[in-house]
Amino acid sequence: xxxxxxxxxxxxGLLRRFAIRAALIFDGDxxxxxxxxxxxxxxxxxxxxxxxxxxxxxxxxxxxxxxTPGFVDLQVNGGGGALFNNQPTLKGIRRICETHARYGTTAxxxxxxxxxxxxxxxxxxxxxxxxxxxIPGFLGLHLEGPHLSLVRKGTHHPALIREMCPEDLDFYIGxxxxxxxxxxxxxxxxVSESQVTALVNARFVVSLGHTDTSFEIARRYxxxxxxxxxxxxxxxxxxxxxxPGLVGAALALGEVSCGLIADGFHVDPTSMSIALRAKQxxxxxxxxxxxxxxxxxxxxxxxxxxxxxxxxxxxLTLADGTLAGADIDMLSCLRFVHRKLDVPLGEALNMAxxxxxxxxxxxxxxxxxxxxxxxxxxxxxxxxxxxTWIGGxxxxxxxxxxxxxx
Numbered sequence: 063x064x065x066x067x068x069x070x071x072x073x074x075g076l077l078r079r080f081a082i083r084a085a086l087i088f089d090g091d092x093x094x095x096x097x098x099x100x101x102x103x104x105x106x107x108x109x110x111x112x113x114x115x116x117x118x119x120x121x122x123x124x125x126x127x128x129x130t131p132g133f134v135d136l137q138v139n140g141g142g143g144a145l146f147n148n149q150p151t152l153k154g155i156r157r158i159c160e161t162h163a164r165y166g167t168t169a170x171x172x173x174x175x176x177x178x179x180x181x182x183x184x185x186x187x188x189x190x191x192x193x194x195x196x197i198p199g200f201l202g203l204h205l206e207g208p209h210l211s212l213v214r215k216g217t218h219h220p221a222l223i224r225e226m227c228p229e230d231l232d233f234y235i236g237x238x239x240x241x242x243x244x245x246x247x248x249x250x251x252x253v254s255e256s257q258v259t260a261l262v263n264a265r266f267v268v269s270l271g272h273t274d275t276s277f278e279i280a281r282r283y284x285x286x287x288x289x290x291x292x293x294x295x296x297x298x299x300x301x302x303x304x305x306p307g308l309v310g311a312a313l314a315l316g317e318v319s320c321g322l323i324a325d326g327f328h329v330d331p332t333s334m335s336i337a338l339r340a341k342q343x344x345x346x347x348x349x350x351x352x353x354x355x356x357x358x359x360x361x362x363x364x365x366x367x368x369x370x371x372x373x374x375x376x377x378l379t380l381a382d383g384t385l386a387g388a389d390i391d392m393l394s395c396l397r398f399v400h401r402k403l404d405v406p407l408g409e410a411l412n413m414a415x416x417x418x419x420x421x422x423x424x425x426x427x428x429x430x431x432x433x434x435x436x437x438x439x440x441x442x443x444x445x446x447x448x449x450t451w452i453g454g455x456x457x458x459x460x461x462x463x464x465x466x467x468x
Contacts, residue, residue, distance in 0.1 A: 065124040065440060065449070068456055078103055080120040083112060084440070087129040088408060090416050090429030099129055101436045104454035108432050124440050127448060131415040131428050132168025132437035133392040136245060136348075137204055137293070137321055139173045140355035145364060146172045148355075150184035152191040159199035161358040162351075163450045163458045165391035168437035169201040169419070169427050171245055173352075176207030176218040177367065183233075189241030198452040201424070202243030205234075206292065210272035211249040216297040217386040218272060219367040225252045231260060238264040243422055247292040249273035255286040262287030267422055269321075272297045273308060280311035284318055289345075290421055291320035293352060294337060295329045296385070309337075316342040319421035321350035322413075324398045325390040327377050328352075335403050348417035349395045354378055354387035397445055 065082060083098040089109060098115050100107040115121055140146055142161030144154045155172050162170055172192075174185040182205065189203040207218055209226040226248070238244060244266045248258070250273055258268050270280060271292025276299065291298070291312040299307030312320040320341075324334065341347050351357075354371065355364050362373050371378050371386040378386045392414055400410040412428075419428030426435045436454035441447060449459040 063120070063122050065122045065127075066459075068122050068459075077120065079107070080122065081110070081115055082122050082124055082129065082440070083115070084124040084127045084129045086127070087430065088131070088411055089431060090131055090412065093408065099430060099438065101454040104436050106430055106432055106434050106436050109430065124448070126443060128441045128443065128445075129430070130411050130439050130441060131430055132439055132450065132452065133166045133396070133414045134201070134418040134422075134424070134427055135162065135167045135170040135351055135353075135392050136418050136422060137173050137206070137350035137352050138162060138167075138170045139175065139353060139387050141353055141357040143355050143359050143361060145355035145366065146174050146185060147177050147181060147366060148364075150174065150181055150188050152188055152195060152197075155188055155192040155200060156197050159197055160457075162353070162391065163199055163452070164358060164447075166393045166396075166414075166439050166441075166447050166450055167351075167391070168199055168439075168450060168452045168457075169424070170199055171202050171204040171243065171422075172200070173204040173206050175366075176210060176222045178222065182208070186237050186241055193240075193242045198455070198457055200242065201422075202245070203241050204245040204247070206247040207272065209248045209252040211251040211274050213251075213274040214249070214272045214297045214299070216272060217366070217371075217380060217384050219369070222367065223252070226254075226257055231257050234261060234266065235264040238266065243267070243424065245269060245290070245422065247271040248288075250275045250279050250283050255283060258283055258286040258288055262289075270298075270308060270311075274299045275308055277306040277308070277311050277314075280308050281315065284311070284315055289317060289319065291318055293328065293350060294320040294322050294347065295333060296323065313337060313340045314342055316345055319345040319417065320347055321418070322347050323352050323388050323390070324349055324395040324403075325376065325388050326398060326402070328385060328388065331402055334399070338403070338405065346417040346421065347413065348421055349392060349399065349413045350418070351390055351392050351395060352388040353390060356389050357391055393445070393447055400445075 144157040269290035301310040416428035
């Protein structure tokens with residue numbers, strides 16, 4: 063059977079065990095030819111050579127296709143016309159997850175940027191509802207602010223940026239675990255080292271961003287538990303000859319992983335290439351979209367914190383030209399680093415799947431290995447998306463087009 067004939071009822075979970083046979087499978091480590099992905103109860107059971115597929119197992123063929131792990135995006139502000147700040151509801155999260163599934167993202171963190179306390183709390187309540195409802199693709203929340211630096215505020219509204227007070231910390235700690243994975247971006251200017259440690263102990267992943275911090279202060283905050291840097295190069299102290307800044311810390315400190323917006327506007331391609339070569343491990347550079355509500359729509363503008371954001375020629379900006387998120391999806395980011403930066407395809411795929419999963423401490427995504435969740439993509443040879451699968455269910459599918467054999 064061709065994968066286009068995959069029965070709709072299987073997408074509802076009624077087909078409990080099946081295999082997809084593809085010309086090429088990338089499992090997160092290697093490219094495998096002549097193999098099939100075997101799934102059982104929504105999990106990866108294994109990868110089997112075509113000759114070893116059990117005869118009684120339903121098999122669906124994806125000829126000439128590439129199967130890869132699904133993408134993991136840790137910074138998604140919106141999609142499908144829904145901006146999380148403006149629609150902090152279960153419906154908003156569902157729309158965002160459904161939209162990004164059309165571009166290969168199988169797990170994401172809806173991201174709320176600096177806003178009023180009631181909006182932040184509404185976003186957390188929506189996250190709890192999404193977790194309870196089992197929204198496909200929902201992984202948790204990213205709180206990007208409000209405890210940032212005014213000097214490096216970017217598009218964050220200056221009137222809403224503030225210091226983290228004891229009541230804030232108590233609220234965050236009390237919310238831990240209620241909405242899935244928790245990532246918070248903070249600036250040392252408005253958050254103490256002891257607060258970072260308390261957040262990490264409460265199972266938050268702490269990321270440094272929107273800050274003018276020095277290298278040494280950044281190193282101290284990493285020692286306190288921060289393990290990530292938000293959108294490398296953007297809204298942070300840059301690397302200079304006498305002060306390495308947060309950029310230098312992100313690249314030199316092996317404990318740190320960092321997100322990168324690969325749209326060609328936020329960071330120059332040459333700077334991206336230099337960063338990829340310079341990054342010290344085991345931390346990695348991974349891809350984020352920082353996508354806004356425009357993804358999957360024809361909308362030319364939207365409102366954010368009472369200000370209009372304009373969509374022009376691939377960029378999203380405030381009236382003064384300040385970049386306001388990104389107008390890009392993860393599949394396009396993948397193509398950019400692979401085609402424009404000459405990153406090998408396997409490494410580019412890991413930057414979109416395995417590395418962000420590892421940075422967030424997620425162990426059941428990012429690879430096609432036994433026991434991991436059946437989140438995967440069917441791609442054409444030229445990296446066009448045919449279908450997106452979450453937990454062994456086909457969430458989004460297009461008909462096979464040119465580039466596939468029938």
